[in-house]
Structure formats: structure tokens, C-alpha cells
Amino acid sequence: MSRQTIQKLWPELDWIQDPDIRNRTAGVWEDALRRSTLTPDDLDRIPFTLLIPDIRTSFMSHKRAVVHLAKACGEKIEEFLGRDLPVNMDVLLSGAILCDVGKLLEYEMKNGNVVRSRYGSLVGHVFIGVSLAEARGLPPEVCHIIATHSREGDLVKRTTEAYIVHHADFMTYLPFKERLTV
Numbered sequence: 001m002s003r004q005t006i007q008k009l010w011p012e013l014d015w016i017q018d019p020d021i022r023n024r025t026a027g028v029w030e031d032a033l034r035r036s037t038l039t040p041d042d043l044d045r046i047p048f049t050l051l052i053p054d055i056r057t058s059f060m061s062h063k064r065a066v067v068h069l070a071k072a073c074g075e076k077i078e079e080f081l082g083r084d085l086p087v088n089m090d091v092l093l094s095g096a097i098l099c100d101v102g103k104l105l106e107y108e109m110k111n112g113n114v115v116r117s118r119y120g121s122l123v124g125h126v127f128i129g130v131s132l133a134e135a136r137g138l139p140p141e142v143c144h145i146i147a148t149h150s151r152e153g154d155l156v157k158r159t160t161e162a163y164i165v166h167h168a169d170f171m172t173y174l175p176f177k178e179r180l181t182v
Contacts, residue, residue, distance in 0.1 A: 018090045024136045025094045036104040046114040069168040070096040092161040095145025102128030
């Protein structure tokens, strides 16, 4: 997978100021796409979750919403609370961009439908994502965000950046799952 493909998929990578973290974050996506049965085009078509039947929101729409919400929240926390609660925006952005990268190996296409792969059923996207990020040498703070963004992290103390990504992710998931219809 070319870096140009990743940049087209994730223009938000440019928000990461540290070139090393930016390049390693892009590298994780390169590795995941190289190993996945999914293509970049599939990511705009497949549902962002398999836990909610008939969901139309795509993986990339959800991911982009999480990243943009995390960025906005991080900026506001830094603006109003930064002296006491600083936010490392590069770590935050990398973690937000990578928190669901493991789904590229958790999911696979079968007969035109996206399903959980055997690997994904056994390992899960959180652990796959941490493994991919560690292989690219991302800092433990980024791996922590990936590890704790989902319910798997509920028994772990989260960093400020991990809380932001966790809530951005669930803000764009729970309303679909638990929405009240009257």
C-alpha cells in the first residue's frame, strides 16, 4: 500500500506535528491494509460495526467523526483546562486515527458481505491494533489509547487522551445502539 493511498484515506495525518509519529501512524495503516482482505474503497462502504444490524454508517464516516471530535475536544480541554490537564495533541490524534485499525484484520469480505474473520474472533480489533502500532514503534501512550478506547479498557486507568478518544468513539456508537425511538 502506498503512502499516497494512506494520505488520501487520512488527510488528518497532517494534523500530527511530530513527523515521526505521523509517519509511524501512516505506516500502521499501510501494514493493516497490506494484510487485510479489505481495500481502501471497502472502508467507505462497510458498516463501522457488526454489532448493530442494518447500520448504514460506514467505517470511514465513523472513524473520521471520532478523529474530528477527539481533535475538537482536545483543543477545548487544552484551551480551558490545559494548565492542569494538558493534552498531547499528537498522541491524541495518532490514537484516534489508529483506535479501530485492527478492524481491518478483524473483518473480512465473504460473498460480498463483511464478517468477522477467524483471527478477529480470537484476538479482537483492540489487541490487533496495539500489536500493529507496537510493530511500528509508536509510543506506549498511543498504544494505550488503542488498548483502552473500547470496553476492553474499562478496567484500566486511562490517560486524558485515552478518555477523549474513548468518549468520542462511544458518542458516535451508543446513540445508534441505544437510541430511544418514540
